[in-house]
Amino acid sequence: MHGNILFNGTPVLFVGIESLPLVERLFADLLHTTESLKNSKLSTARSPRERADIESQIEPYKVCCTADITTSEDYLVDLLGFGDYGQSIM
Numbered sequence: 553m554h555g556n557i558l559f560n561g562t563p564v565l566f567v568g569i570e571s572l573p574l575v576e577r578l579f580a581d582l583l584h585t586t587e588s589l590k591n592s593k594l595s596t597a598r599s600p601r602e603r604a605d606i607e608s609q610i611e612p613y614k615v616c617c618t619a620d621i622t623t624s625e626d627y628l629v630d631l632l633g634f635g636d637y638g639q640s641i642m
Contacts, residue, residue, distance in 0.1 A: 586617070588613075
């Protein structure tokens with residue numbers, strides 16, 4: 553089962569089962585952050601001024617979430633062994 557499996561000419565490295573809790577936690581954190589952002593947007597007031605105030609408060613979380621997603625993608629690409637090919641598709 554551990555033969556030379558290729559993905560577009562790049563060898564695929566399989567991660568061990570010990571990595572599963574980390575991947576599950578990263579995914580759960582991403583879902584929680586995304587859901588929290590969605591809920592906060594839905595609960596915002598309708599007036600433009602109040603919306604602008606809330607958007608300015610949410611902005612740091614958007615930046616943090618974006619950085620977390622990028623870090624998670626980079627880590628996953630490295631973990632799966634896609635290397636430079638993975639970077640070009642993300």
